[in-house]
Amino acid sequence: MGISLGLVGLGSFGSVFARLFKSHPLVDRIALCDAEVEKVRKFADLPEFQDKLNQKDVFFSLDDICQTDLDAIVIITQPWLHAPQCIQAMESGKHVYSAVPVITLPDFSEVLDWCGRVIDCVQRTGKQYMLGETTYYRPQTQFCRRQAAAGAFGDFVYAEGEYAHDVDSNCSLRQVNQMRQTGKIGEQYAALVEPYRRRGCKTSPMSYPTHSVSGPLSVMGAKPLRVSAGGYRNRNQDPFFRHYEFSNLVANYYLDNGAVLRIAEMREISDNIGLKDEDFRIFGTRGSYSCGNWCENGRLVPDGAKHPNTCRAVTNAEMYEPLPKEVASAFKYALNPAAKPEDDFQPSGHGGSHPYLVHEFCCAVAEQRMPAINAWDAACYMAMGAAAHESALRDGELLPVQDFGDAPSA
Numbered sequence: 001m002g003i004s005l006g007l008v009g010l011g012s013f014g015s016v017f018a019r020l021f022k023s024h025p026l027v028d029r030i031a032l033c034d035a036e037v038e039k040v041r042k043f044a045d046l047p048e049f050q051d052k053l054n055q056k057d058v059f060f061s062l063d064d065i066c067q068t069d070l071d072a073i074v075i076i077t078q079p080w081l082h083a084p085q086c087i088q089a090m091e092s093g094k095h096v097y098s099a100v101p102v103i104t105l106p107d108f109s110e111v112l113d114w115c116g117r118v119i120d121c122v123q124r125t126g127k128q129y130m131l132g133e134t135t136y137y138r139p140q141t142q143f144c145r146r147q148a149a150a151g152a153f154g155d156f157v158y159a160e161g162e163y164a165h166d167v168d169s170n171c172s173l174r175q176v177n178q179m180r181q182t183g184k185i186g187e188q189y190a191a192l193v194e195p196y197r198r199r200g201c202k203t204s205p206m207s208y209p210t211h212s213v214s215g216p217l218s219v220m221g222a223k224p225l226r227v228s229a230g231g232y233r234n235r236n237q238d239p240f241f242r243h244y245e246f247s248n249l250v251a252n253y254y255l256d257n258g259a260v261l262r263i264a265e266m267r268e269i270s271d272n273i274g275l276k277d278e279d280f281r282i283f284g285t286r287g288s289y290s291c292g293n294w295c296e297n298g299r300l301v302p303d304g305a306k307h308p309n310t311c312r313a314v315t316n317a318e319m320y321e322p323l324p325k326e327v328a329s330a331f332k333y334a335l336n337p338a339a340k341p342e343d344d345f346q347p348s349g350h351g352g353s354h355p356y357l358v359h360e361f362c363c364a365v366a367e368q369r370m371p372a373i374n375a376w377d378a379a380c381y382m383a384m385g386a387a388a389h390e391s392a393l394r395d396g397e398l399l400p401v402q403d404f405g406d407a408p409s410a
């Protein structure tokens with residue numbers, strides 16, 4: 001028997017996921033929900049949705065979709081809503097998938113409090129939580145996790161990652177904020193944020209650190225212990241940064257595996273730092289990954305011999321793990337309805353991560369197991385951002401990163 005799931009939030013990003021979740025072979029019933037009627041009807045009226053969508057499963061509020069007997073709910077709503085909505089969904093008996101981050105609020109102590117509450121809810125309800133972090137399934141992350149599992153890096157020495165998203169890049173942050181803060185739900189943001197503004201709370205590029213930290217951490221399987229960070233403050237009175245303490249922030253994390261991880265969260269920067277705007281490089285004593293290249297020195301033991309590096313370019317096709325044939329086939333048409341039978345499946349969406357996120361969540365729900373990027377991983381990412389911001393406020397003081405503990409093993 002398959003699973004049933006509901007999608008809440010069919011705005012810009014949720015719309016990208018609707019066909020993927022609907023077409024996964026494990027899903028045999030889908031429900032749709034958005035507070036704005038036309039966003040739901042855009043999918044609910046499509047002929048290709050009718051085989052899995054009963055019109056009784058069309059909703060316009062989270063409260064109503066939580067009354068159903070669905071197995072799971074996928075929440076892709078505005079970022080200040082995620083954590084309480086996920087908790088409501090889990091308390092109503094549903095497994096939950098959340099768009100990143102866990103929550104965005106201009107007060108890190110509240111963010112960390114919500115992380116703790118999400119973990120507590122997972123433990124209390126026995127329901128699963130997955131954070132839909134795209135970098136976790138980028139091709140380089142999948143490849144490096146396999147290399148790490150095979151021991152090919154040796155000991156980890158150093159890693160660096162970044163999310164370089166300039167305010168005026170192609171995906172303009174000015175427009176994104178404006179769009180998320182309009183409409184039936186979005187326009188409630190002004191009232192929500194007002195008390196924070198009165199208290200003088202400021203936001204930070206480190207309130208959204210999941211893209212930059214998740215790759216290196218998941219590859220190394222390491223935990224952050226301490227951090228020292230420095231911030232750049234906007235200097236030209238750009239109104240976008242009026243409520244930002246820093247527009248760019250760079251942090252050095254000291255990890256429990258002895259490696260140092262440098263993370264850059266940039267919102268006011270010309271061009272990219274790495275190969276892409278969300279990328280990382282990881283270096284070990286024996287092997288390293290950087291900018292689409294794998295290098296290794298073949299040094300297993302110190303034998304006094306010369307061990308020059310050999311490097312090779314790794315293609316995306318080699319980096320991706322294959323998806324089951326029937327899943328790849330279903331996703332091929334979901335991503336490109338005009339695809340022909342002879343066409344190959346091409347993963348797409350944030351480095352091809354979208355189909356992998358959907359597959360992982362559907363499998364975890366069907367197999368009743370903890371998904372990748374669980375509540376503890378998610379809380380760890382947010383704690384890293386909070387500690388870096390605090391360190392930057394204190395001129396780089398070395399500070400501990402809050403430890404939310406480890407997810408229970410299966």
Ligand SMILES: NC(=O)c1ccc[n+]([C@@H]2O[C@H](COP(=O)([O-])OP(=O)(O)OC[C@H]3O[C@@H](n4cnc5c(N)ncnc54)[C@H](O)[C@@H]3O)[C@@H](O)[C@H]2O)c1
Pocket residue numbers: 008009010011012013014015033034035036039060061062063076077078079080081099100101132133134179180181183184185186350
């Ligand atoms: N790479 C990534 O992982 C990535 C990229 C883009 C966006 N995102 C995340 O996706 C999320 C959504 O972004 P977006 O641009 O699509 O936002 P959006 O404003 O376009 O869409 C959010 C939708 O949620 C709906 N909604 C909110 N609360 C609701 C409720 N209680 N009941 C019914 N509907 C409700 C709103 O009506 C709106 O249509 C954000 O949190 C963002 O952080 C992640």
